[in-house]
Amino acid sequence: MTDVDHSSWHKVTVRIPFASEKHAVIAKQVIEVDKELQPQAVVRTIDVEGDELVATFTTLTVRLARLTLNAFLENVDLVIRTIHEFGEEAERGPQRNAL
Amino acid sequence: MPGKPRKRSPLKLPEKPYIALGLEGSANKLGAGVVKHSPDGSTTVLSNVRHTYITPPGEGFLPRDTAQHHRQWAMSVIKDSLQKAGISLHEIDCICYTKGPGMGAPLTSVALVARTLSLLYHKPLVGVNHCVGHIEMGRQITGAQNPVVLYVSGGNTQVIAYSQQCYRIFGETLDIAVGNCLDRFARVINLPNDPSPGYNIEQEAKKGKRLLPLPYTTKGMDVSLSGILTSTEAYTLDKRFRPDCLAAEGEDVITPQDLCFSLQETVFAMLVEITERAMAHIGSKEVLIVGGVGCNERLQEMMGVMAGERGGQVFATDERFCIDNGIMIAQAGLLSYRMGFQTPITKSTCTQRFRTDEVRVAWRA
Numbered sequence: 432m433t434d435v436d437h438s439s440w441h442k443v444t445v446r447i448p449f450a451s452e453k454h455a456v457i458a459k460q461v462i463e464v465d466k467e468l469q470p471q472a473v474v475r476t477i478d479v480e481g482d483e484l485v486a487t488f489t490t491l492t493v494r495l496a497r498l499t500l501n502a503f504l505e506n507v508d509l510v511i512r513t514i515h516e517f518g519e520e521a522e523r524g525p526q527r528n529a530l
Numbered sequence: 531m532p533g534k535p536r537k538r539s540p541l542k543l544p545e546k547p548y549i550a551l552g553l554e555g556s557a558n559k560l561g562a563g564v565v566k567h568s569p570d571g572s573t574t575v576l577s578n579v580r581h582t583y584i585t586p587p588g589e590g591f592l593p594r595d596t597a598q599h600h601r602q603w604a605m606s607v608i609k610d611s612l613q614k615a616g617i618s619l620h621e622i623d624c625i626c627y628t629k630g631p632g633m634g635a636p637l638t639s640v641a642l643v644a645r646t647l648s649l650l651y652h653k654p655l656v657g658v659n660h661c662v663g664h665i666e667m668g669r670q671i672t673g674a675q676n677p678v679v680l681y682v683s684g685g686n687t688q689v690i691a692y693s694q695q696c697y698r699i700f701g702e703t704l705d706i707a708v709g710n711c712l713d714r715f716a717r718v719i720n721l722p723n724d725p726s727p728g729y730n731i732e733q734e735a736k737k738g739k740r741l742l743p744l745p746y747t748t749k750g751m752d753v754s755l756s757g758i759l760t761s762t763e764a765y766t767l768d769k770r771f772r773p774d775c776l777a778a779e780g781e782d783v784i785t786p787q788d789l790c791f792s793l794q795e796t797v798f799a800m801l802v803e804i805t806e807r808a809m810a811h812i813g814s815k816e817v818l819i820v821g822g823v824g825c826n827e828r829l830q831e832m833m834g835v836m837a838g839e840r841g842g843q844v845f846a847t848d849e850r851f852c853i854d855n856g857i858m859i860a861q862a863g864l865l866s867y868r869m870g871f872q873t874p875i876t877k878s879t880c881t882q883r884f885r886t887d888e889v890r891v892a893w894r895a
Contacts, residue, residue, distance in 0.1 A: 457646060457649045457650065458646075460645070460649060460875060461642055461645040461646050461649065461875075462642070464641075464645065464875060464876060464878055464879060465638055465641075465879060465880075466879075505598075505601065506638075506639075506642055508601075509601045509604070509639060509642050509643065510642060510646050512605060513604070513605065513642075513643050513646040513647065513650075514646060514650065516605045516609065517619065517646075517647060517650055517651075518650060520618065520619070520620075521619070521620075521650035521651050524620065525618070525620040525621070526620075
């Protein structure tokens with residue numbers, strides 16, 4: 432991609448704390464697989480800092496910032512609920528002899 | 531092909547039981563199912579749980595709301611399927627999910643859950659083609675050996691036959707799927723979407739009395755359905771149309787039931803024709819009908835008449851397996867997995883267009 436002047440674009444940063452760094456890394460690995468639908472108008476970075484998931488969205492328009500952030504939060508919410516539902520059992524390991 | 535010796539299947543008997551979880555969400559049905567392949571070669575459905583996003587009458591389902599429905603129900607559907615199967619995720623060998631084809635946002639919602647579970651429990655992911663899932667489940671449930679497959683649903687209409695590790699598409703719709711055609715007409719006449727618009731059209735069609743002329747559009751081995759839909763909708767603007775079915779005896783009227791009946795008879799006859807062409811081409815005597823529209827008993831009946839005339843038979847499953855479900859994804863996924871196929875998480879995307887013949891059917895000779 433050629434160098435685009437992002438100085439007039441809109442930038443949103445979101446920090447989401449997790450129970451542990453391990454869970455934050457899981458969230459990062461799960462969400463970053465899907466590319467942004469409009470890469471020429473939305474630039475996304477996802478990192479883990481400590482036990483926080485940090486995402487920044489640099490977008491061409493305010494509307495895109497709203498849409499992208501909304502979709503991202505919906506996805507993070509789904510991942511968090513999945514970890515909440517299954518995380519403890521996953522951590523405990525197999526409890527009884529397998530079938 | 532008749533007369534040729536059966537080739538040895540590359541799929542060996544498993545040395546231990548294999549268990550897979552399958553997650554499906556390409557349209558408005560969210561499904562989770564657990565399947566087991568035992569060392570004696572048998573396949574057992576341990577659980578098959580589904581929740582459908584049903585819209586009010588007259589409305590279809592849109593990607594955004596469907597994805598929201600899947601996100602909302604994913605946890606309870608998956609937990610329910612594990613509980614009914616009596617296993618925990620630690621005991622499964624792989625997590626299978628629908629890679630495509632289908633609607634983008636709903637597919638991705640389910641993939642997110644699959645990826646998370648894969649990382650939490652350290653289980654491999656297997657991306658599955660939705661169409662191949664239908665075919666493999668149909669084969670497993672009915673025991674059909676090498677049928678011509680008619681795959682008919684809201685999103686797909688294809689005539690498929692297996693040859694040399696590929697499910698080859700012999701004929702298909704040139705525009706919309708037959709289920710889409712039926713569902714959209716159901717919306718025009720305001721039929722409820724509960725349990726599904728197609729089921730309600732089938733019931734209404736049984737009360738139809740007139741067969742109205744509609745364009746019959748087979749195009750060689752393919753069909754075209756959007757023109758028929760437009761023509762059927764045009765009848766609802768005809769001055770003889772009576773939406774409330776009130777008419778004097780002997781009056782020349784068209785009721786919604788007549789239109790349902792005429793639409794079904796026409797499109798099903800077209801599907802039977804293109805299936806017959808494929809059967810004649812290959813010399814096959816078996817027809818397997820899969821996909822949501824395969825539940826329709828009139829279609830099964832018409833196909834049965836054609837197959838009977840050719841000395842063959844029709845195989846079909848009931849609504850547990852016809853309609854989109856998680857167990858078919860588990861089945862096709864586990865067959866792939868046993869042949870060494872896996873999807874690394876970085877490649878576990880979803881795609882709206884995924885042709886049936888893009889899959890290498892490694893588990894068949």
